Amino acid sequence: MRIGQGFDVHAFGPGTHVVLGGVSIPHTQGLLAHSDGDVVIHALCDAILGALALGDIGRHFPPSDERWRNVSSRHFLLHCAGLMIENGYQLANADLTVICETPRIGPHAEAMRTNLCADLGCGRQEVNIKATTTEKLGFTGRGEGIAAQAVVLLQRRGKSAAVIPENPELRTLMAELDLDPLK
Ligand SMILES: Nc1ccn([C@@H]2O[C@H](COP(=O)(O)O)[C@@H](O)[C@H]2O)c(=O)n1
Numbered sequence: 589m590r591i592g593q594g595f596d597v598h599a600f601g602p603g604t605h606v607v608l609g610g611v612s613i614p615h616t617q618g619l620l621a622h623s624d625g626d627v628v629i630h631a632l633c634d635a636i637l638g639a640l641a642l643g644d645i646g647r648h649f650p651p652s653d654e655r656w657r658n659v660s661s662r663h664f665l666l667h668c669a670g671l672m673i674e675n676g677y678q679l680a681n682a683d684l685t686v687i688c689e690t691p692r693i694g695p696h697a698e699a700m701r702t703n704l705c706a707d708l709g710c711g712r713q714e715v716n717i718k719a720t721t722t723e724k725l726g727f728t729g730r731g732e733g734i735a736a737q738a739v740v741l742l743q744r745r746g747k748s749a750a751v752i753p754e755n756p757e758l759r760t761l762m763a764e765l766d767l768d769p770l771k
Pocket residue numbers: 687688689690691692693694695718719720721722723
């Protein structure tokens with residue numbers, strides 16, 4: 589078993605929506621970032637990479653690289669899911685916390701969960717999404733940005749229990765990276 593944790597913050601800036609867990613949520617502001625600024629997925633990627641002892645998201649997707657400008661963070665998550673499988677692990681569970689005053693996360697949590705489970709190739713029971721305000725304290729309390737935390741537990745995947753991801757994007761990415769899901 590391997591445990592990993594991730595944390596990310598993005599500041600609010602001009603915009604009409606934020607992208608969290610791959611869900612576009614209408615909002616009075618957007619999030620400033622090189623990519624789509626999906627703090628939830630960034631924290632989750634860092635947790636997975638941490639569990640695998642493979643560094644962090646910036647090492648795999650440098651902010652200096654123009655290829656990642658405005659890209660969907662689901663691309664990063666698919667990559668991390670592929671690395672997890674390549675290294676012989678599957679997700680035992682992931683627990684995420686989104687920290688902001690607004691927008692309200694509750695109404696979007698199930699759609700976010702659907703996206704994350706699809707990209708990770710796991711069942712709904714393996715992923716939980718929570719939200720909290722900071723009672724108007726600190727930078728999230730002042731409405732300056734959104735923070736997210738993630739904790740994951742990875743378990744060794746036996747050959748007999750091997751899971752070939754249902755998500756066609758993940759299968760394609762794994763094929764491109766020459767990752768064998770049964771290895
Ligand atoms: N951005 C948010 C923040 C909170 N929630 C939900 O409200 C509950 C109460 O939050 P407190 O910060 O007052 O404890 C929390 O448990 C979430 O269910 C939310 O949906 N979006």
